Amino acid sequence: MNRKKKPLSHPDVEKRLVDAGVQPTAQRIAICGYILGEADHPTAEEIKKWADRHFPKMSRATVYNTVKTLVDAGILQEFKFPHSDAAVYDSNTDIHYHFLDEKTGELHDVQPESVDLSVKLKEGFKVKGIQILLRGTKK
Amino acid sequence: MNRKKKPLSHPDVEKRLVDAGVQPTAQRIAICGYILGEADHPTAEEIKKWADRHFPKMSRATVYNTVKTLVDAGILQEFKFPHSDAAVYDSNTDIHYHFLDEKTGELHDVQPESVDLSVKLKEGFKVKGIQILLRGTKK
DNA sequence: CATATGATTAGAATAACTCTAAATTTAAAC
DNA sequence: GTTTAAATTTAGAGTTATTCTAATCATATG
Numbered sequence: 001m002n003r004k005k006k007p008l009s010h011p012d013v014e015k016r017l018v019d020a021g022v023q024p025t026a027q028r029i030a031i032c033g034y035i036l037g038e039a040d041h042p043t044a045e046e047i048k049k050w051a052d053r054h055f056p057k058m059s060r061a062t063v064y065n066t067v068k069t070l071v072d073a074g075i076l077q078e079f080k081f082p083h084s085d086a087a088v089y090d091s092n093t094d095i096h097y098h099f100l101d102e103k104t105g106e107l108h109d110v111q112p113e114s115v116d117l118s119v120k121l122k123e124g125f126k127v128k129g130i131q132i133l134l135r136g137t138k139k
Numbered sequence: 140m141n142r143k144k145k146p147l148s149h150p151d152v153e154k155r156l157v158d159a160g161v162q163p164t165a166q167r168i169a170i171c172g173y174i175l176g177e178a179d180h181p182t183a184e185e186i187k188k189w190a191d192r193h194f195p196k197m198s199r200a201t202v203y204n205t206v207k208t209l210v211d212a213g214i215l216q217e218f219k220f221p222h223s224d225a226a227v228y229d230s231n232t233d234i235h236y237h238f239l240d241e242k243t244g245e246l247h248d249v250q251p252e253s254v255d256l257s258v259k260l261k262e263g264f265k266v267k268g269i270q271i272l273l274r275g276t277k278k
Numbered sequence: 279c280a281t282a283t284g285a286t287t288a289g290a291a292t293a294a295c296t297c298t299a300a301a302t303t304t305a306a307a308c
Numbered sequence: 309g310t311t312t313a314a315a316t317t318t319a320g321a322g323t324t325a326t327t328c329t330a331a332t333c334a335t336a337t338g
Contacts, residue, residue: 127273132271134260
């Protein structure tokens with residue numbers, strides 16, 4: 001089931017976009033509203049399928065253009081995981097990790113507080129970022 | 140620079156293959172010898188380029204077939220990382236993690252002893268595997 | 279409202295594989 | 309040692325996810 005996501009009104013989404021310095025076109029409001037308020041780690045293809053049902057007409061290129069714009073604006077994070085070739089988009093822009101349910105393919109955000117790690121590498125290695133994917137099953 | 144890799148003789152590689160239950164064809168001996176004795180996290184494309192220089196004639200499909208065979212036989216591990224679409228092949232088949240030098244794109248193996256982590260997730264999450272990519276720079 | 283800037287579009291192009299069906303090599307049976 | 313069967317290799321077509329291109333359309337500003 002989908003964690004506490006609340007649908008967002010179009011004006012709310014529009015404000016989010018404008019605040020982030022993004023021109024609020026109809027396509028962007030639609031896609032952004034879907035990802036922020038409804039979707040859970042959607043791929044571009046899932047966004048396209050959603051748009052085909054909820055938006056009069058949207059090209060695949062617009063989906064890609066838009067998610068890129070939203071990532072650049074700091075509204076989304078993009079992730080790529082080894083189990084799938086498709087990138088996923090996450091409305092959680094804070095540092096966090098992921099858990100992949102290998103049975104269902106579902107991704108769950110993992111808060112950094114749930115993970116306690118320390119890394120000690122040889123001289124010369126400077127760690128600036130950490131990506132963690134936990135794999136397993138979820139009851 | 141490449142960590143302590145020693146070239147392997149063809150007979151040694153052949154033995155490795157036979158021991159793993161893999162028919163030791165000329166193509167497999169060549170590719171396996173290259174990855175075990177020389178290469179550092181090569182992609183299929185890099186293996187193909189090496190083969191074009193060191194083997195009379197090898198199709199791209201054979202490169203892909205062969206690395207798949209070697210992975211299935213437990214001789215190699217395959218990894219995919221977010222910074223590149225191409226899979227890489229690792230002669231280290233033990234559990235380990237990676238460090239990506241963002242300046243050079245080089246991957247370095249990270250031994251599990253260098254990483255101390257504990258994960259505590261909510262009830263129902265059973266972790267069966269962990270993938271970690273450290274990103275940064277190396278002097 | 280004219281015009282420049284920015285966004286959207288369809289479809290072509292690309293990268294990294296995977297698939298297919300035929301040809302070749304190797305192994306197994308006689 | 310040939311014949312037969314099984315496994316491997318191959319070229320090229322197909323697939324998937326994404327980017328690029330260049331034309332069209334919308335929006336914002338003077």
